[in-house]
Amino acid sequence: MPTNRIGQSTIVLPGRPRILAGASIAGKKEGEGPLRGDFDQIIEDDLFGEESWEKAESRFQYEAATAAIAKAGLTPAQLDVALGGDLLNQIMAASMAARELHIPFLGLYGACSTMAESLCIASMLVDGGYARHALCTASSHFCTAERQYRFPLEYGCQRPPTAQWTVTGAGSIVVSGDDTRPALCRATHVTIGRIVDMAIKDANNMGAAMAPAAADTLTRHFADTGRSPADYDLILTGDLGRVGHDVLLALMQERGMPLDPTRCTDCGLEIFAPGQDTHCGGSGCGCSAVVLSGHILRRFREGDLRRVLFMATGALLSPTTSQQGESIPGIAHAIALEADA
Amino acid sequence: MPTNRIGQSTIVLPGRPRILAGASIAGKKEGEGPLRGDFDQIIEDDLFGEESWEKAESRFQYEAATAAIAKAGLTPAQLDVALGGDLLNQIMAASMAARELHIPFLGLYGACSTMAESLCIASMLVDGGYARHALCTASSHFCTAERQYRFPLEYGCQRPPTAQWTVTGAGSIVVSGDDTRPALCRATHVTIGRIVDMAIKDANNMGAAMAPAAADTLTRHFADTGRSPADYDLILTGDLGRVGHDVLLALMQERGMPLDPTRCTDCGLEIFAPGQDTHCGGSGCGCSAVVLSGHILRRFREGDLRRVLFMATGALLSPTTSQQGESIPGIAHAIALEADA
Numbered sequence: 001m002p003t004n005r006i007g008q009s010t011i012v013l014p015g016r017p018r019i020l021a022g023a024s025i026a027g028k029k030e031g032e033g034p035l036r037g038d039f040d041q042i043i044e045d046d047l048f049g050e051e052s053w054e055k056a057e058s059r060f061q062y063e064a065a066t067a068a069i070a071k072a073g074l075t076p077a078q079l080d081v082a083l084g085g086d087l088l089n090q091i092m093a094a095s096m097a098a099r100e101l102h103i104p105f106l107g108l109y110g111a112c113s114t115m116a117e118s119l120c121i122a123s124m125l126v127d128g129g130y131a132r133h134a135l136c137t138a139s140s141h142f143c144t145a146e147r148q149y150r151f152p153l154e155y156g157c158q159r160p161p162t163a164q165w166t167v168t169g170a171g172s173i174v175v176s177g178d179d180t181r182p183a184l185c186r187a188t189h190v191t192i193g194r195i196v197d198m199a200i201k202d203a204n205n206m207g208a209a210m211a212p213a214a215a216d217t218l219t220r221h222f223a224d225t226g227r228s229p230a231d232y233d234l235i236l237t238g239d240l241g242r243v244g245h246d247v248l249l250a251l252m253q254e255r256g257m258p259l260d261p262t263r264c265t266d267c268g269l270e271i272f273a274p275g276q277d278t279h280c281g282g283s284g285c286g287c288s289a290v291v292l293s294g295h296i297l298r299r300f301r302e303g304d305l306r307r308v309l310f311m312a313t314g315a316l317l318s319p320t321t322s323q324q325g326e327s328i329p330g331i332a333h334a335i336a337l338e339a340d341a
Numbered sequence: 342m343p344t345n346r347i348g349q350s351t352i353v354l355p356g357r358p359r360i361l362a363g364a365s366i367a368g369k370k371e372g373e374g375p376l377r378g379d380f381d382q383i384i385e386d387d388l389f390g391e392e393s394w395e396k397a398e399s400r401f402q403y404e405a406a407t408a409a410i411a412k413a414g415l416t417p418a419q420l421d422v423a424l425g426g427d428l429l430n431q432i433m434a435a436s437m438a439a440r441e442l443h444i445p446f447l448g449l450y451g452a453c454s455t456m457a458e459s460l461c462i463a464s465m466l467v468d469g470g471y472a473r474h475a476l477c478t479a480s481s482h483f484c485t486a487e488r489q490y491r492f493p494l495e496y497g498c499q500r501p502p503t504a505q506w507t508v509t510g511a512g513s514i515v516v517s518g519d520d521t522r523p524a525l526c527r528a529t530h531v532t533i534g535r536i537v538d539m540a541i542k543d544a545n546n547m548g549a550a551m552a553p554a555a556a557d558t559l560t561r562h563f564a565d566t567g568r569s570p571a572d573y574d575l576i577l578t579g580d581l582g583r584v585g586h587d588v589l590l591a592l593m594q595e596r597g598m599p600l601d602p603t604r605c606t607d608c609g610l611e612i613f614a615p616g617q618d619t620h621c622g623g624s625g626c627g628c629s630a631v632v633l634s635g636h637i638l639r640r641f642r643e644g645d646l647r648r649v650l651f652m653a654t655g656a657l658l659s660p661t662t663s664q665q666g667e668s669i670p671g672i673a674h675a676i677a678l679e680a681d682a
Contacts, residue, residue, distance in 0.1 A: 001356045001467070001468070001470055001518035001519075001520065002470045003470045003473065003518075004469065004470040004471050005421065005470070005471070005472075005473065009421065009445055011471045015342045051665070052665050054661055054662075054665065055665065080346065080350065080533075081533055085450065087431075088659070088661070089430040089431070089659045089660070089661060090428075090430070090450065090452065090657065090658065090659035090661075090662075091450045091657075092657075092659050092661055092662050095536065095657040095670050096662070096667070096670065098536050098670075099536040099538050099670045102535055102536075103535065104350055104533035104534060104535050105533070105534065105535060105536055105672060106449070106451070106458060106461075106462065106533060107449065107450040107451050107458070107657070107672075108447070108448065108449060108450065109426065109431065109432045109448040109449065109450040110447070110448050111431065117447060117448070120447075121447065121462060124465075124466055124469060124471045125465055125469075126342075127342070127469065127471075128345065128465060128466075128468065128469030128470075128471065129342055129343045129344045129345040129346070129469075130345050130346070130352045130465045130468075130469065130531075131346075132344065132346065177342035177344075178342075179342065190471075192421075192422055192445035192446070192447060193445060193446065194443055194444065194445050194446060195436065195439050195440040195443075195446055197440050316431065316432075316433075316436040316448070317431065318429070318430045318431035318433050319430070320395055320429070320430060320431075320433055321395075321431075321433050321437070324392070324393050324395065324396065326437070329436050329437065329439075329440045331446065331448075
């Protein structure tokens with residue numbers, strides 16, 4: 001069989017699948033941040049009119065998905081497959097949203113790497129002609145994540161300085177193989193992440209737990225493609241936050257592939273302003289999902305970006321692994337996006 | 342771009358990816374059942390030497406994966422991607438196993454449909470040349486599932502007649518695009534499932550909740566491919582159990598596509614004998630994973646089967662959705678397997 005692989009672990013997409021559209025719906029706090037102008041909708045009510053935060057998170061997914069499909073000029077019935085996930089046990093938000101969409105559904109769990117994981121798989125499926133149009137969606141919600149992973153909100157737990165703030169929001173993107181449709185950008189390369197675990201056990205310092213996985217994927221991506229950091233206008237990690245971002249810069253410096261801090265940033269650093277009291281920045285599947293679907297795709301559309309490496313990171317912990325004394329496995333999937341020539 | 346799609350929602354795999362090998366490791370009760378001779382290993386200790394059932398489940402995954410890789414004549418480093426999941430919150434068993442394997446990892450959540458979901462995605466990635474060798478693994482464990490989804494084991498809760506028994510075990514399969522290697526069988530078609538929810542809320546009657554999704558996928562598969570039930574030696578559902586299996590037969594009868602009960606069975610019905618007191622049969626991601634990896638691949642090897650439609654079903658509920666009054670979304674992914682010509 002022919003191969004679309006280069007180097008050890010990177011995939012080339014000869015058909016350069018098209019990113020047709022993206023939509024992002026964010027919560028109130030995110031809507032007060034520096035990217036507020038890039039979101040399709042800002043929802044002030046953290047329940048989004050639903051009875052529970054979990055159902056609200058699912059509604060964020062559904063609304064982002066239907067908005068992205070509409071912006072792509074499609075109807076849900078034209079989508080061949082929807083890929084998505086979230087942080088909730090049994091990816092409840094994604095499953096319930098997919099139930100309403102009636103699109104063939106592949107559920108994913110990659111923690112906060114989910115948006116990248118879904119884009120990687122969708123781009124390969126579209127490139128290979130296994131799907132004509134594919135939908136990628138991910139979400140998180142501050143209130144569902146806090147109560148599932150940490151403490152009941154009512155407890156008013158104090159957050160340590162290394163903590164990040166789970167983003168409330170969902171992002172959704174349509175990937176297409178239809179050559180007749182205009183693209184915001186195109187997917188060219190995929191590097192699937194390996195799990196890297198440097199024995200960090202602090203669930204309030206996930207940036208440090210994920211940074212080594214980001215460095216591993218980045219190193220493999222550069223080695224496989226022959227590219228260097230300078231080949232990208234922007235290297236955008238998912239939600240390393242301040243601590244994880246600094247660890248990544250240090251690790252890449254050590255490996256002789258220093259990243260230019262003016263062309264390497266993290267969705268968790270972009271989404272909130274320093275005065276918003278989120279400590280190390282944003283996190284959650286929704287963080288990279290809304291930053292990519294809103295902010296980054298807008299900059300592609302305006303010609304401000306030509307080539308971006310989007311690499312969302314995930315901390316594959318669960319309350320059970322933490323209680324059983326396990327360290328936090330990190331993962332990072334990368335996808336290269338390029339302006340349509 | 343070219344298309345590998347036929348009909349509304351089925352995918353053809355022109356390269357016919359090879360199933361090189363499968364391995365199955367099962368627990369004590371499964372090892373006392375009618376398929377005991379088909380498992381690579383039977384583990385009497387439900388802790389598998391670990392400190393917790395969750396860690397034991399992860400060890401089942403790891404051992405099944407390494408056994409499948411070895412039986413395929415490969416080393417872990419030769420695998421381009423591992424896809425897998427389980428029922429645990431944040432797919433803890435799969436993540437921890439992938440951490441030891443060091444293979445690029447795509448985490449999935451499809452509840453008990455996971456083995457089919459992973460095979461569907463892996464087969465497309467291999468067919469398209471995006472992976473040379475791919476690994477698919479899924480597991481479940483009676484003790485982890487009971488305490489997560491239902492009641493603490495110590496409580497000794499009485500099980501209603503519609504209940505199924507979560508299988509303890511893991512199955513792993515290597516899918517390959519390497520034309521020089523002998524195949525047990527080959528993947529030819531994929532039909533990705535849509536979520537179907539007929540408003541069933543009883544977590545002790547998941548067969549009934551999943552059967553309509555199985556009927557939906559099956560109907561679309563036949564319509565797209567022009568095939569009929571008679572084209573398959575065996576239509577093998579995942580874990581519908583006795584109630585769900587009977588509902589599926591009734592639904593397909595209603596739709597004018599009656600299934601021959603001698604050539605349509607369910608992994609949940611095969612794995613335990615009636616005298617084992619499991620009520621409606623087996624369930625869990627591990628159920629279809631061990632039956633396929635062990636029993637079915639052995640029958641392909643022996644020439645007893647020529648063409649099988651493997652369709653694992655998933656009930657996408659969570660304890661949270663149940664507590665919040667939600668009904669159970671069902672899903673079923675189908676993959677057609679054919680003997681090597």
